[in-house]
Amino acid sequence: MYPPERHTVILATARAAGRVEVQQLAAELDVTPETVRRDLTALERMGLVRRVHGGAVPVERLGYEPALTQREHELGAEKDRIAKAALDELPEGGSVILDAGSTTARLAEMLPADRELTVVTHALPVATALAALPLITLHLVGGTVRPRTMAAVGSWAERALADVRVDVAFLGTNGVSVDAGLSTPDLAEATVKRALVAAAARTVVLADHTKVGRTELAVVAPLGRVDAVVTDSGVAPELADEIESAGPRVVRA
Incomplete structure (x- = not known):
């Protein structure tokens, strides 16, 4: 899977679950944790997620309190x-x-x-x-x-x-x-x-x-x-x- 494809999967997962975790993504995408961290850094630079310890959250969830x-x-x-x-x-x-x-x-x-x-x-x-x-x-x-x-x-x-x-x-x-x-x-x-x-x-x-x-x-x-x-x-x-x-x-x- 190419990086843009991984980015799409990671972002969709983050938006659905509210958070993604490095170790879980590495297992699901069959890549190393280091690869996932680079993907999350790229998505953060695009303004789509924010890195947190062990993973990332989508920016639209920041400051959002669901009912x-x-x-x-x-x-x-x-x-x-x-x-x-x-x-x-x-x-x-x-x-x-x-x-x-x-x-x-x-x-x-x-x-x-x-x-x-x-x-x-x-x-x-x-x-x-x-x-x-x-x-x-x-x-x-x-x-x-x-x-x-x-x-x-x-x-x-x-x-x-x-x-x-x-x-x-x-x-x-x-x-x-x-x-x-x-x-x-x-x-x-x-x-x-x-x-x-x-x-x-x-x-x-x-x-x-x-x-x-x-x-x-x-x-x-x-x-x-x-x-x-x-x-x-x-x-x-x-x-x-x-x-x-x-x-x-x-x-x-």
Whole structure:
């Protein structure tokens, strides 16, 4: 396959998946990783992708936050595995925070119906999933609801969370990197996520492999504030090792 043909395949894959990884492309295209890196450099010079650690993302995804309804249908199997693995991080009783996001919503749907838990959330889909469970004491944080994520944000939410202390916060994120820590595209949502971290004795991040190595506009917290990152088996081993070296335990579901 000639370079222009590879470039077409790589760009199409990046746009479909939101990210491409060097090792996976090398195997699929039957070329060396060095060849793939040269291809990605060429595509970056054309302004079509941006290089990130271990791969690249298409430029149209930079700063773009897909709606929750769209994200619900992306990487469904991986998100189910992540949510199932995150169940091991639940306290035996006690209290948890469930952040907004498609993976945390899956976790809410998997919470054991026979265990007493106090759940705090600012996410409408999470509240809807839990409202009818008799052993769940549900506290819904109010605020201005962002249609893109169906999460309450703003000063009302921040004030409510300032009075909360829970055992574990299960956090969603758009980016996880050693340099920036946790990040998300929206400044208001980042502020609320910081309040979630501050309210919890432990923080567990749920993030599929496309989020690992990415940095978004608004920084939430450094990795030193995170106890565990639960991701899927598609994460590049070197990225997982880098995250783990910065502090959090990495669980690959």
